[in-house]
Amino acid sequence: MKLFRHQTWSRAALFAVPVLAAQVVVTQLQSELGYAPFASAVAQEEKKADTRETRRTPALRNKVYEKLAEAQAAAEAKDLASAEKILNGMVSAGGKKALNSYELANVYNLYAFIYYSQENYPKALQAYENVVSQPDIPLAMEINTRYTIAQLYFVQEDWARGIDALLKWFDMTESPNAAAYVLLAQGYYQQKDYNKALTNVEKAISMYDEKGKLPKEQWYNLARFLYFEQNDIPNTVNTLEILLQHYPKKQYWVQLSHMYGEQKKETDQLSAMETAYAQGMLDKGTEQVTMAYLYLNADVPYKAAKVMDKGLKDGSIDDKSKNWEIAGSAWRQAQETEKAIPAMEKAASKSETGELYARLGNIYLDGDQNDKAISAINKGLxxxxxxxxxxxxxxxxxxxxxxKQYEKARKAFQAAARDERSSKYAAQWIKYMNSELERQRSLAEG
Incomplete structure (x- = not known):
């Protein structure tokens, strides 16, 4: 890497190395919320900040520059021990007083990179704190370092200190960009201060919207969660609709379907889930069962049965009694008795109680399989x-x-009549059976 002198060298070289390391350390944090890289996050602010305040920064002397360049080369070659040894020598040679504040800030800056690389985050943080504690360093250097300090606190899940550090950075920056607002929102989210978290992520999204840029998917996701936590269903729905427009994924269709259900918009609820199913997104058995239930609630039992049948056959829906019961009930409601019977047979065979055998008997009766109906119901009882x-x-x-087992039929009806809920129907059947038997006797007597 080519080195440049004085402030340009510090900004473009020595400082850039620890910054890149910071990006690696906070990769997970940034990937979750879609933050812009740190260098670009503050690039626009630096120029404006420098116009607000002029500092008389001490010069970087040649002998110090050469030692820093040597340490940087070792660090870039991943020879961290040699790099640290060079820095230790610089500090101990004449003591810290031998270095001016700007030179010392660059030394601490490179120390920070070394500690980053060793994943020694507490020492890296201390090194960065030492950078900003030096007087008269370039304002841009302090601004960038304070942002890195905030990120490091977040990486260590020290949310309170991370927020404090980031707020200091905001105070020094004329035009904070959207990524910084999202980082602050994440800190407040972790502390469960959802109102402040929402305010900041909304600010970030609006900044992108005003510039005609598409906000990051993770930003919308954070906003969606926060709206939902506040029971703001309309804004939750609106955010999910935006996510589906720009970042179509299964989870958003499923969540949107649920939210439409909260709004009692059953048609939209079904349509959202059906769209995901038609695109092959519902790969979990529980999701397919939900799809079937939505069809049943919408009085479309045939589609419900098809969903269950396909899932049970390909193994995506669990082979258990309840799921076969749903399939059998759906086929029966769709007037597909021949398909309902084998499904309910499996449901009953996997059940530990007699309920499904009783229901299976009912389906057998619908299919004129009376002997099987008798066997199933007796087994259930x-x-x-x-x-x-x-x-x-x-x-x-x-x-x-x-x-034509009339005496057994009479006993069954009499037993049913003992429950007042069925006494009327049982009496009607007994009356009808008596009249039928009388008719048969009359015919027999000629």
């Missing part, structure tokens, strides 16, 4: 756990009646 034994016995009585 003997197993126990049937929610409405009275209705199960009504169905059992009908199946016995259809197979």
């Amino acid at each position: 003997s197993r126990g756990g049937v929610k409405r034994p009275d209705t199960a016995r009504l169905v059992l009585g009908m199946a016995y009646f259809n197979t």
Whole structure:
């Protein structure tokens, strides 16, 4: 790397190296919120800041420049031990008093890079604090260093100090950019000060909007979370719609569907989820089951059954009783009895109670499979756990009646009649059966 003299050299070379290291350290933080690299985050502010305040910065002497250049070369070659040894020699040669404030600031700046590279973040922070404690250093250097200090506190999850450091940086900067507001919003978010977090991320988004630039996806995500935490459903929905316009992803369709549900917009709720399903985004079984439920709620049982059938066959939906029950119920509501039966058979076989056998018996009856209906309902009643034994016995009585087992049918209807919820229907069936038996006797007598 070519070195430049005095302030230009410090800004472009020595200071740039630790800054790049800082970017590596805060990669996760920046990637989560989409921050611009640190150097660009403050580049515009430096020029404006320098016009506000003029400092008489001491000169960088040749012998100091040469030693710093030697230490920098070692650091760039990843020979950190040699780089640190050179810096130690500079400090101890004549003591710190032998270096002026600007020279000492550059020494600490390079120390910071070395500690960064060693992942010794506390010592890196202390080195940066030593940089800004030097009098009469270039204002741009102090501004950039304070931003790096704030980032380092955030990396160490010391949110309070990170916020304080960043606020000091804001005080020194004429035109903070959007990335800095998002960083501050993240700090407040971590401290659960959601009002301040929202104010700052909204500021960042509006700054980009005003310039005709597309705000980062992560910024919208932070805003979405904060709106939701404040139970601001309209703005949550609006943010999700923007995310889908510019950053279409499954999670946003699913979340938007849920939010439409909160607003009682059932048609929009179904449409959002259906869009994700049609694009093959709903790869989780639970999401597909939700899709099926939405179809059922919208009285579209055939589509619900198709979703369940496909998911159960390809294994994306868990092979358990409840899911087969949903599939069987959907097929039955769609008047697809032949498809409902095998689904409900699997549901019943995987169930620990008799409820699904009772319901299976009902489906068998719909399909004119009376003997199977009798067997299934009796199995369900003997197993126990049937929610409405009275209705199960009504169905059992009908199946016995259809197979001309009239005495068993009568006993089933009489048992059902003991529950007042079914007594009326049971009495009607007994009356009908008696009249039918009388009709048959009359025909037999000629």
